[in-house]
Amino acid sequence: MKEQQSLSHTVWDCKYHIVWIPKYRKKSLYRELRQYVGPLLRDLASQKECKIEEGHLMSDHVHVLISIPPKYSVAQVVGFIKGKSAISIARNYTGRRKNFTGQKFWARGYHVSTVGRDEEVIRHYIRHQEKEDRRIEQLSLY
Numbered sequence: 001m002k003e004q005q006s007l008s009h010t011v012w013d014c015k016y017h018i019v020w021i022p023k024y025r026k027k028s029l030y031r032e033l034r035q036y037v038g039p040l041l042r043d044l045a046s047q048k049e050c051k052i053e054e055g056h057l058m059s060d061h062v063h064v065l066i067s068i069p070p071k072y073s074v075a076q077v078v079g080f081i082k083g084k085s086a087i088s089i090a091r092n093y094t095g096r097r098k099n100f101t102g103q104k105f106w107a108r109g110y111h112v113s114t115v116g117r118d119e120e121v122i123r124h125y126i127r128h129q130e131k132e133d134r135r136i137e138q139l140s141l142y
Contacts (some may be wrong), residue, residue, distance in 0.1 A: 001086045003066070004068070010069075010070060010071075012069060012070050012136070013067075014067065014068050014114075015053065015065060015067050015068075015071070015078035015082055015114070015115040015119060016062075016064065016066055016068060016074055016112050016113065016114055016115060017063070017065055017112070017113045017114075017115055017122050018066060018074070018078060018110055018111065018112045019061055019062065019063050019064075019108070019110065019112075020061065020062055020066050020078070020082065020106055020109070020111070021060060021061045021062075021102050022027060022060065022061075022105065022106060022107065023103060023106060024106060024107070025060050025061075025107070026060065026067045027059040027060045028059075028060075028105075029057045029058065029059050029060070029062070030059060031085050031098075033089070033093060036089075036092065036093075037057055037062075037085065037089070038057060040054075040085055041064070041087055041100065041127040042064070044081045044084050044085060045066060045081060047079070047080075048068075048076075048077050048080055049069050049070055049138065050066055050067060050068045050069070050072070050077055051066065051067045051106050052064050052065070052066050053065045053066065053067055053123070054123050054126045054127065055123075056126050056127065056129055056130065058129065058130060058133070063125075063126045063129060064126075065115065065122055065123060065126055067120075067121065068112075070127065074112050077111070078110050082110075084104070085106070086104060086105040086106055089105050090105065096098075102112070110120060
């Protein structure tokens with residue numbers, strides 16, 4: 001049986017597969033930044049009463065399977081997470097303390113798809129994406 005959650009007058013199970021990229025698709029999610037961004041995204045999601053069920057930070061994009069309550073739109077949650085995480089990254093890794101006008105870490109758009117009965121397929125895809133990318137790169141070398 002699916003895990004359903006509830007609000008005061010609602011029982012819900014709304015999960016989304018969301019992918020977004022850094023500005024100009026730079027391969028900037030490495031080492032210490034990668035270890036910093038994961039917990040940051042989970043913390044920001046919990047501030048909007050959301051839960052990141054699965055997530056994987058690739059070097060040039062982010063995959064998350066997120067559970068969002070129906071009182072929030074996907075655009076609100078993604079905008080909040082991307083905006084606040086960009087500010088935090090700028091403060092901690094570029095030394096900027098204030099005046100974030102024009103500071104952008106993430107590209108403007110994102111990909112979202114609803115997750116229904118295919119939740120296990122999406123979870124498997126997110127977990128094994130990096131290994132599959134390496135396999136495809138090896139095939140293209142020959």
